[in-house]
Amino acid sequence: MGRERCILAASDAQGNAEQSPVIVIGGGIAGLAAAWKLARAGKKIRLIEKDRRLGGVIRSLRKDGFLIEEGPNTVQNHSDELGEMRRALGLEDRLLFATGTEKKYLVRFGRVHPVPTGVLSSVTSPLLSLRGKVRLAVEPWVKPFPLAGVSAEEFIRRRIGREGYERLFEPVVAGIYAGDPREMEMRYAFPKLTALVENSGSLIRGAVERMRRARRDRALQKRQKRQAMIFSFPEGLEELPRAVEKFLGDRLLLGTRARKIEPIDHGFRLTLEKGDGMKEQVFGSDVVLAVPAHALSGIEMPPEVRKACEVLAGAPYAPVGIAALGYKDQGPLRRLEGFGVLVPAVERRSILGVLFSSSLFPERAPRGMRLLTIFYGGRRNPEMVLDEKEFPREAILRDLQEIFGIEEEPLFEHWIRYPKAIAQYLLGHGRILKAQERLEARCPGLLLAGSYLTGASVPATADSGFRAAEKILSR
Ligand SMILES: Cc1cc2nc3c(=O)[nH]c(=O)nc-3n(C[C@H](O)[C@H](O)[C@H](O)COP(=O)(O)OP(=O)(O)OC[C@H]3O[C@@H](n4cnc5c(N)ncnc54)[C@H](O)[C@@H]3O)c2cc1C
Secondary structure, three states, rough: OOOOOOOOOOOHOOOEEEEEEEEEEEOOOHHHHHHHHHHHHOOOEEEOOOOOOOOOOOOEEEEEEEEEOOOOOOOOOOOHHHHHHHHHHHHHEEEEEEEOOEEEEEOOOOOOEEEEOOHHHHOOOOOOEEEHHHHHHHHHHHOOOOOOOHHHHHHHHHHHHHHHHHHHHHHHHHHHOOOOOOOHHHHHHOHHHHHHHHHHHHHHHHHHHHHHHHHHHHHHHHHHHHHHHHHEEOOOOOHHHHHHHHHHHHHHHOOEEEEEEEEEEEEEEEEEEOOOEEEEEEEEOOEEEOOOOHHHHHHEEEEHHHHHHHHHHOOEEEEEEEEEEEEOOOOHHHOOOEEEEEEHHHHOOOEEEEEHHHHOOOOOOOOOOOEEEEEEEOOOOOOOHHOOOOOOHHHHHHHHHHHHHOOOOOEEEEEEEEEEEOOEOOOOHHHHHHHHHHHHHHOOOEEEEOOOOOOOOOOHHHHHHHHHHHHOOOO
């Protein structure tokens, strides 16, 4: 297959694609970031979204006085450009930062223990045995090893030992990705930790050097602190897509699904389908394809990139179930202050983790009530999300009773599940990136963005959209 541009005969093209808008397909955070950046730079754009609302998995819901996040809850301030977008959209006055985030907990032998925050608390913490602590402490003397094709489990176990891996790292991976470190590729799933070892030869030494650098450089310290903060808005994260919706106005085509993309002279011809099944064609000078990987197979593409599309469409996601439970603020619930709890796989529980939602942000629960957000399933227990006809209420409430001593029934419940929730960076993820490169090279002007490429978090996904926009702006 040649590297030539995949174009239809010019005579096939109706309309002047060159003067057409840039078409962004998908109104999740990736598409919103791309559309906002292009529009702000003065580009004519159109955003096509199959649903009647924007935001993709970012969904906030006010119900019976509780504010529930059906998708992401804890979004770090990692993306400078996302911060700029927030400011430009006038959301700075609405911004909330989570409090008490340093108070994190892990479960060991069915009991909840705080994650140590200093040297002394690390030495005395019951989260690791003495042997586990000694093994962790010798990490700086473990020689670096080649990283290509190394799983996150192998990398961390070789560096900090089996106990440190099982008790500290594995639950964090469940908390971030709902993933299984045994099948994830370290350098793609955790590029920052990988870089620490590549630059300093050790995780501990790298972290200490990072702290020292920040102590010497006030601006760096401030930046690191700002980036670690978790933000939201009084009515939840969905305030962000709602603000983009207002900004884009009639540049939006909601309730419209992209069905076909055909490269033509100087651009693309797209076939769209409305909710009532009516089809229409539009022309675009460039296209940002910001749909989840699995949605790519529902869009007809040029034969030249079909193979690359198949690889991309197979990018894996973890299934996740969420239970938002409201309780009276009494008894053991009073102790659930701070960020939340993660449960290691070796504990053999149904729960992956619990966020103390009403402790993190104000007004997430009515007065005198508490809101807990429980995550279950993931690559650890996919059947809990995929096979169950009913939500696994009994198993979750049993865990809450046995781990936290919560005996009473919740007074409020909201359950939701996603068969494909969070993108995974499995061994061989390089194939996905190569397929992206191939597709973008064969169809100049067609750019991909989304959580399955270079980071699954909201800020990393937004950055993929900003990058796609940048490529178009610099073309
Ligand atoms: C339950 C859950 C919890 C999470 N928790 C966190 C968290 O706490 N912190 C964090 O940083 N990240 C979290 N994430 C990850 C993060 O939210 C996602 O990775 C990110 O929001 C995905 O954005 P996206 O734009 O790639 O995809 P989506 O949000 O899936 O958006 C894609 C959009 O494309 C549209 N679409 C699909 N096909 C078509 C088509 N043919 N034509 C037109 N439109 C189409 C869809 O309707 C959708 O709106 C979580 C994700 C989930 C699901």
